[in-house]
Every structure is written in structure tokens, then in C-alpha cells.
Amino acid sequence: MAVLLPVADAQQRLIALAPSVDVETVPLAQAHGRWAATEIVALRTQPDADLSAMDGYAIRFDDMPGPWQVTGESAAGHGFDQAVGAGQAVRIFTGAPLPAGSDTVMVQEEARRDGAVLHLAGEGPRHHGRNVRRRGLDFAEGDMLIAAGARLTPQRLALAGVAGHATLPVRRRVRVAYAATGDELVEPGTPLAPGQLPETNRLMLAAQLAGLPVELIDLGILPDRAEILEAAFRSVDADLLVTTGGASVGDHDLVRPALEAAGATIDFWRIALRPGKPMMAGRLGKAVLLGLPGNPVSAFVTTQLFVRPLVAHLSGAARPFPEPRIVTAGEALSANDHRTDYLRGTLVDGRAFASTIQDSSMLRTLARADCLILRDPHAPAVERGAPVAILDIA
Numbered sequence: 001m002a003v004l005l006p007v008a009d010a011q012q013r014l015i016a017l018a019p020s021v022d023v024e025t026v027p028l029a030q031a032h033g034r035w036a037a038t039e040i041v042a043l044r045t046q047p048d049a050d051l052s053a054m055d056g057y058a059i060r061f062d063d064m065p066g067p068w069q070v071t072g073e074s075a076a077g078h079g080f081d082q083a084v085g086a087g088q089a090v091r092i093f094t095g096a097p098l099p100a101g102s103d104t105v106m107v108q109e110e111a112r113r114d115g116a117v118l119h120l121a122g123e124g125p126r127h128h129g130r131n132v133r134r135r136g137l138d139f140a141e142g143d144m145l146i147a148a149g150a151r152l153t154p155q156r157l158a159l160a161g162v163a164g165h166a167t168l169p170v171r172r173r174v175r176v177a178y179a180a181t182g183d184e185l186v187e188p189g190t191p192l193a194p195g196q197l198p199e200t201n202r203l204m205l206a207a208q209l210a211g212l213p214v215e216l217i218d219l220g221i222l223p224d225r226a227e228i229l230e231a232a233f234r235s236v237d238a239d240l241l242v243t244t245g246g247a248s249v250g251d252h253d254l255v256r257p258a259l260e261a262a263g264a265t266i267d268f269w270r271i272a273l274r275p276g277k278p279m280m281a282g283r284l285g286k287a288v289l290l291g292l293p294g295n296p297v298s299a300f301v302t303t304q305l306f307v308r309p310l311v312a313h314l315s316g317a318a319r320p321f322p323e324p325r326i327v328t329a330g331e332a333l334s335a336n337d338h339r340t341d342y343l344r345g346t347l348v349d350g351r352a353f354a355s356t357i358q359d360s361s362m363l364r365t366l367a368r369a370d371c372l373i374l375r376d377p378h379a380p381a382v383e384r385g386a387p388v389a390i391l392d393i394a
Contacts, residue, residue, distance in 0.1 A: 004270050004271055004272035004273075004277065004338070004339065005268050005270065005271050005272060006271075006272050006340070006377070007271060007272065007273050007305065007340045010268060010271045010273075010279075010281070010306070011305070011306065011309065011321060013267055013268055013281070014267075014281050014288070014290075014306055014309075014310055015309075015310070015313050015320070017267060017281065017282070017283055017288045018239070018283075018288045018310075018313075018314060020037075020171050020313065020314055020315065020316045021171045021172050021174055021239055021314050021315070021316075022171065022172050023037045023038075023169050023170070023171060023172070024169070024170060024171070024172045025167045025168065025169050025170075026167060026168065026170055027166065027167055028157050028160060028161055028165065028166060028167065028168060031152045031157060031160075031168045031170055032152060032153075032154065032157060033151070033152065033211055033212065033213060034151075034152050034168075034170035034171065034213045034315060034316075035149055035150065035151055035152065035170065035171065035213075035312070035315050035316040035317045035318070036146050036147070036148055036149065036150050036152060036156075036168065036169070036170065036316070037148065037169040037170050037171055037316050038148050038169050039144050039146065039147060039148050040144070040145050040146035040160050040163070040165065040168065041142060041143065041144055041145065041163075042139045042140065042141050042142060042143045042144075042145055042163040042164065043141065043163055043164030043165060044141050044163060044164040045135060045136050045139070045140045045141045046136070046137075046138040046139055046162055046163065047133055047134075047135055047136070047137060047138065048135060049097045049098070049135050050097065050098040050132055050133070050134055050135050051095055051096065051097055051098065051132070051133045052074070052092045052093065052094055052095065052096050052097075052098060052105045052131065052132065052133070053094065053105065053131045053132060053133050054094055054105055054107045054108075054131045055092070055093050055094050055107070055108050056092060056105045056106050056107040056108045056110075056111060056131065057070070057089040057090065057091060057092060057105065057106045057108070057111055057118055058074060058080075058084060058089065058090045058092045058098055058099050058102035058104070058105055059084070059088075059089045059102055059103075059104055059105075059106055060084060060086065060088075060101065060102055060103060060104070061103055061104040061125065061127070061128040061129070061130075063086060063087055064120070064124060064125070065120045065124060066089075066118060066119055066120045067087075067117050067118060067119050067120075068087055068088055068089035068117070068118040069087060069088050069089070069116055069117060069118070070088075070089050070090065070091060070113070070116045070117070070118050071084070071088050071089070071090060071116075072090050072091070072099075073090060073091040073092070074090050074091070074092045074093070074096040074097060074098070074099055075092075075093045075096050076093060076094070076095035076096050078096075079096060079097040079099070080092075080097075080099040082099065082100075083099065083100040083101040084099045084100065084101035084102040085101060088101075089102075089106075089118045090102065092105060098132055103128055103129060103132070104125050104128060104129060104130050104131070104132065105125070105130065105131035105132055106120070106124055106125055106130075106131075107125075107131060109121075109122065110122030110123065110124050138162075139163065145159055145160070145163055146159065146160060147318065148316070148318065149316055149317055149318025149319070150318065151317065152168065152170070170213070170315075170316070171213070171314070171315045171316040172213075173213045173214055173215045174212075174213060174214050174215070174239045174240060174311050174314045174315055175214075175215045175217060175237070175238040175239045175240070176209065176214045176215070176216055176217065176238060176239070176240045176241075176242060176311065177217040177219055177236050177237075177238035177240070177241045177242070177287070178202060178205055178206070178216070178217070178218060178219060178241070178242040178243070178244075179202070179218075179219035179220060179221070179222050179232065179241075179242075179243050179244075180199045180201050180202050180220075180221050180222070180243070180244045180245055180294075181221070181222045181223075181224065181229065181243055181244070181245040181246040181254075181255055181294070182199075182221070182223075182224060182245045182246065182294060183223050183224045184196055184197050185197055185198075185199035185221045185245075186198060186199060186221070187199060187221070188200060188203075199221050200296060200363070201244040201245070201292075201294065201296055201299045202218060202220075202221075202244070204296065204299065204300060204303075205242060205244070205299065205303055205307070206218070208300070208303045208304070208307070208308060209303075209307070209308065209311060212308065212311050212312065212315070213311075213315050214311055217237075217238055219232055219236075222243075224246065224254055225254075226254050226257065226258050226261070229246075229254055229255065229258035229259075230258045230261045230262050233258060233259055233262035233264070233284060234262045234263070236284065236285070236287055238287050239286070239287055239288065239314055240287060240288050240289075240290070240307075240310060240311065240314065241284055241287045241288070241289040241290070242289075242290045242291075242292060242303075242307055243255050243289070243290070243291045243292065244292045244293070244294050244299045245292075245293070245294030246291075246294065255291050256269070256280060256291065259282070259284060259289060259291070262284060263284060263285060264282050264283065264284040264289055265282050265283055266280055266281070266282040267281050267282045267283070268280065268281055268282075269281075269291075272338060272339045272340060272377060273301075273302075273305075273339055273340050273342075274339045274340070274341045274342070275293070275295065275297050275298040275301050275342070275358075275360035276292070276293055276298040276299075276301050276302040276305070276360075277293075277298075277339065278291075278293050278298075279291060279292055279293060279298075279302045279306065281306070288310060288314075290302075290306060290307060290310070292307075293360070295360040295361050296360075296361065296363050296366065297344070297359075297360040297361065297362060297363070297365070297366050298360045300366060301342050301372065304322060304372070304391065304393060305321075305322070305342075308322075309321045309322065322391050324374050324389040324390060324391055325389070325390060325392070326387050326388070326389055326390075327347065327350055327351065327352050327387070327388060327390055328350060328351045328352070328385055328386070328387065328388070329351065329352055329382050329383070329384055329385065329386050329387070329388040330348060330351030330352055330353040330384065331353055331354070331384050332381065332382060332383055332384050333354060333373070333375065333381060333382040333388070334381050335378075335379065335380050335381045336375040336376065336377065336378060336379040337377070337378070338377050338378065339377060340374070340375065340376060340377055341374075341375035342372040342373070342374060342375075342391070343355070343358055343372065343373040343375060344358060344365050344366055344368075344369035344372065344373075345369055345370075345371050345372065345373040345390065346368065346369060346370055346371065347370055347371055347390070352371060352373050352388055352390050354373055355368065355369060369393065370392065370393060371390040371391060371392055371393055372390060372391045372393055373388060373389075373390050374388075374389040374390060374391060
């Protein structure tokens with residue numbers, strides 16, 4: 001029996017097949033979900049002045065406990081342009097710049113106005129600098145704010161914008177060509193002849209890649225004809241080619257020979273993985289190729305473990321692979337064999353339960369799952385209540 005490649009080794013070999021794609025600069029609004037191609041450094045200081053954190057009055061702390069003469073007002077975007085002297089106060093609002101000479105903000109709930117005279121009506125600020133956001137509290141010009149390879153989330157985009165960036169350097173969108181293979185496959189909704197099956201791996205793959213920076217190229221359903229497969233593969237112009245089906249060793253499994261006839265080189269094939277053992281990877285011209293199994297659960301799991309991480313890597317992600325988290329086993333799990341097993345499961349109050357039937361053709365079971373329970377090769381049995389690793393998929 002041929003030695004199967006461990007999952008972690010297959011993932012690393014896959015990443016080694018291709019560098020990240022080229023860098024482009026895009027407006028902030030187009031950078032969501034991409035990965036930073038370089039470190040993002042602050043172009044300005046935030047806040048760029050001492051600001052009030054509350055509505056109230058700007059005073060000199062040494063003038064406590066008052067009274068004070070109110071001499072003006074400071075609002076966001078409309079600061080008070082004079083200095084605050086001894087015994088003076090300035091009405092101030094949240095986000096407004098602290099007037100020169102003042103060093104503390106007394107909140108309005110602890111103040112009482114008698115015309116232009118301000119009196120202390122509560123305990124007042126307890127120390128110098130109370131209720132003031134100091135210049136540079138968030139960051140200073142030149143600070144590194146976002147690491148290269150970090151995902152550009154909404155909050156990181158907001159940070160970049162406040163830091164003075166209108167555009168950001170990212171990797172261009174990854175061109176992903178994908179196809180399903182098999183004479184038995186037809187589009188969903190098509191009247192079925194005996195032996196035919198609705199093809200859903202393509203739409204599932206496209207949905208799994210939603211939210212990633214990709215340009216999808218649907219090659220459709222390719223029949224089990226060597227010349228048609230070879231011609232389709234030769235015409236691919238993409239960074240990544242993904243096929244489903246036809247990657248095993250049967251007489252009608254023609255994907256590998258057709259790929260090789262089109263000029264592909266296979267780097268590895270057959271992984272110590274359940275489901276998804278017959279997955280293969282290699283290169284076809286400038287494209288990385290992934291041949292996924294045709295069984296829908298196997299196609300789903302290998303997309304989670306290999307296709308999505310490869311897209312993330314090509315897009316410049318520093319950490320492209322999904323990271324397991326630890327939960328509690330809701331039931332006992334038996335010992336595992338030599339393959340890494342990803343059991344379809346559900347989470348209930350932080351406890352993971354494996355689906356009763358784990359057949360790789362069962363989409364109903366997959367549709368009900370919200371996690372994959374990770375079982376390492378030769379993992380011992382797990383008792384109910386013991387820790388277990390999962391990957392979230394919902």
C-alpha cells in the first residue's frame with residue numbers, strides 16, 4: 001500500500017507551489033477582506049491634540065475648588081483660541097480640543113452655572129488631567145498599526161483611514177478556474193435521466209470562496225472524455241485551477257491523465273485524510289491545480305483545508321490555514337486509525353457532537369453540521385466531557 005501524505009505536510013507542500021500574486025493599490029472601500037501587502041504605518045498622530053473625553057468645563061486643576069469665570073466655549077472642529085488663565089474655565093464638549101492653559105475637564109454633572117460664574121456642585125475631578133484624551137493616546141505618526149499579511153477587517157480599515165490612508169497596498173484578486181467532471185452530472189433543476197445526478201460541487205465551492213478576494217471562472221461540467229478534458233485544461237488562464245471528481249484510479253477517472261497531457265506536473269496525490277483521501281495537487285503552467293474528490297462532503301472538507309487556505313496564501317495572508325479551537329466532547333469518540341479524520345458535528349452549549357453517519361456522500365448530514373471535529377492519526381478514544389479540537393464551518 002502506498003504511503004499517504006499527512007495533512008500538515010500536504011498543506012505545506014501546497015503553499016510551496018506558488019508565491020503570492022502581484023500587489024496593487026486600492027481605495028479603502030475596496031480593501032475589505034483582502035490582506036495587507038505591506039506594513040501599514042500611521043501617517044499622522046491620533047488624537048493630534050489633547051481632547052476632552054466628556055462634556056463639561058476645561059479648567060486648571062490647581063484652581064480647584066473654584067469658583068471660575070467662564071470665558072468661552074470649545075467644540076469639536078471649533079476650538080477656543082485663547083488661553084485659560086487662573087480662575088477661568090471654558091465650556092467644552094466631547095472631542096473638542098483642550099484650550100491652552102487648561103489641563104483638566106470637570107464634567108457638567110458636577111458643575112453649577114450662575115451666569116458666567118461656575119461653581120463646583122459635586123466632588124469634581126480627583127486628579128490633574130482627568131477626562132482628557134492626551135495627544136497620541138491612540139497612536140503616533142510612524143507607529144506600525146497593521147502587520148503585513150493581516151486581514152483587512154472593517155475595524156482595521158477604519159484604523160487605516162484615521163491614520164491618514166486613503167488607499168492600501170493589497171494583492172490583486174486571485175483568478176480561480178473551477179470545473180466538475182463526470183458524464184452523470186447535470187445542472188440542478190434539469191430533468192434527470194436514469195443514472196444522472198444534479199451537480200452541486202461548483203456552487204458549493206463558489207459559496208465557500210465568497211468573501212475571499214477572488215475572480216471566479218466557471219468552466220462548467222466537463223464530460224468523461226480525455227480530449228475534451230485536455231482541451232479545457234490547456235485553455236485555463238488562472239492562478240488556481242480546481243476540479244472535482246475523476247481524481248481516483250478507476251477506468252473513468254480521467255482528470256489526472258488529462259492534466260498531465262495538458263502539461264501539468266503532479267506534486268502529490270492521496271492524503272491521509274478522511275474524507276478527501278484522493279485529492280491531488282500540482283501545477284499547470286502558471287496555475288496551481290487542485291483535484292478534489294467528487295463526493296460532496298470530501299469536496300467541502302478539502303476546500304476548507306486546502307482551497308481556501310491556498311487562496312489566502314496567494315492573497316498574502318500571513319496565517320492562511322484554519323486554526324482549530326478546543327471545546328468539550330458531548331459524547332464519547334472512538335480511537336482513530338492512520339488518517340486524520342474530520343467528523344461532521346454540531347455544537348450544543350459548547351459541546352461537540354459527531355453526526356451519527358459520516359458517509360462522504362451525505363449532504364444532509366453536512367448541511368446540519370456547524371463544525372468539523374478533528375481527530376488526529378492514531379488518536380486514542382475520547383471520553384464524554386474531554387477536550388476535543390474543532391474547526392468552525394457555519
